[in-house]
Amino acid sequence: MTLFRIENLRKSFGGLEVIRGVSLEVAQGQRLALIGPNGAGKTTVFNLINGYYRPDEGRILLDGQDLVPMAPRLRIRHGLARSFQNIRLIPHLTVEENVLLGAHIHAGGMLAQALPLFMGRGRKLREQARGLLEDAGLTAHRGALAGSLAYGLRKRVEVVRALMARPRLLLLDEPCAGLNTQERGVLMEELQRIAASGVTMMVVEHDMHFVGGLCDRAIVLNFGEKIAEGTPAEVARDPAVIEAYLGHEPEKYAHA
Ligand SMILES: Nc1ncnc2c1ncn2[C@@H]1O[C@H](COP(=O)(O)OP(=O)(O)OP(=O)(O)O)[C@@H](O)[C@H]1O
Ligand SMILES: [Mg+2]
Known part of the structure; x- marks a missing residue:
């Protein structure tokens, strides 16, 4: 198909x-x-x-x-989701927070619009983010600041972030x-x-x-x-x- x-x-x-x-x-x-x-x-x-x-x-x-x-x-x-070449991870947020932002993009790209959704689904989204990080073998880096990661790890986190949009x-x-x-x-x-x-x-x-x-x-x-x-x-x-x-x-x- x-x-x-x-x-x-x-x-x-x-x-x-x-x-x-x-x-x-x-x-x-x-x-x-x-x-x-x-x-x-x-x-x-x-x-x-x-x-x-x-x-x-x-x-x-x-x-x-x-x-x-x-x-x-x-x-x-x-x-549709895209792992962006130029929109990098936000360095002062943790890996998990960056992945959660993938859901924010999915929700509409505007924080004000996404906020009610976040409040209702916050826990579920966090579980989804943690699950995706675990599947990718990145759980150990969950709490690390994205800016502190080696380049190769950052690229993998970017892919995980794109997956938040399912x-x-x-x-x-x-x-x-x-x-x-x-x-x-x-x-x-x-x-x-x-x-x-x-x-x-x-x-x-x-x-x-x-x-x-x-x-x-x-x-x-x-x-x-x-x-x-x-x-x-x-x-x-x-x-x-x-x-x-x-x-x-x-x-x-x-x-x-
Ligand atoms: N916004 C734009 N304004 C003018 N020209 C553009 C614009 N975006 C792309 N181009 C031109 O379109 C052509 C294709 O560019 P593109 O970036 O799609 O190539 P690419 O195949 O991705 O190359 P690379 O392997 O170097 O990434 C190039 O000649 C580029 O200069
Ligand atoms: Mg190109």
Whole structure:
């Protein structure tokens, strides 16, 4: 069953068309990688999905419902969550408090609006946050200030925070960036566990070893167009893909 579908998505900035008629599908329970050289349009696709940008054309269907007319926070309620590359954890709050904020985002993104909900559901939400931290093996860090954690741990807490929204589709933008090999291994196991619990994922990631270990399928973008689609192994040996990457700082893609 198709959970998520993008149809003929287009987006220009100024006179430059950066997404040029992209279509894709993600089946329920699948992990789809979105790969491609720097500037290909991967993050822009995520920004269009979560409503940060509005497409010039095209539809974005989650479970058959078009997200395009929906405000970003309604999209979250509809089952979309994103582990943000730029919105970091709040350093002076504890790990558990940061995870609880994931529910606040889910509740509407405005504290005033969420407050009555928090008061009624506070204990339940805290239990949910603790349960998710326990599942992720992070209970020992629950009371630590987020700012005191090693970078690799912070990235894992960000994923847990996204899970507070009970997403059906989780978008991960470069989850491996800045992680060492050991941390990548731990994160991979964690994401496989989350996937096994039934969460469908779209993952932007340059590390093709990681993509191969996590994702069933990959779509390759180049200059805003889909140039290949298949298993990660298939696209990695596709001549059009190799050529696209060779035009862009090949040393950065040593894993590909
Ligand atoms: N708000 C914006 N205004 C103008 N141009 C933009 C904007 N956002 C993205 N772009 C342009 O769109 C293109 C695609 O950028 P995007 O960030 O989506 O690439 P990417 O595939 O995520 O690259 P990377 O691998 O480096 O993260 C780039 O040329 C970028 O400069
Ligand atoms: Mg990007």
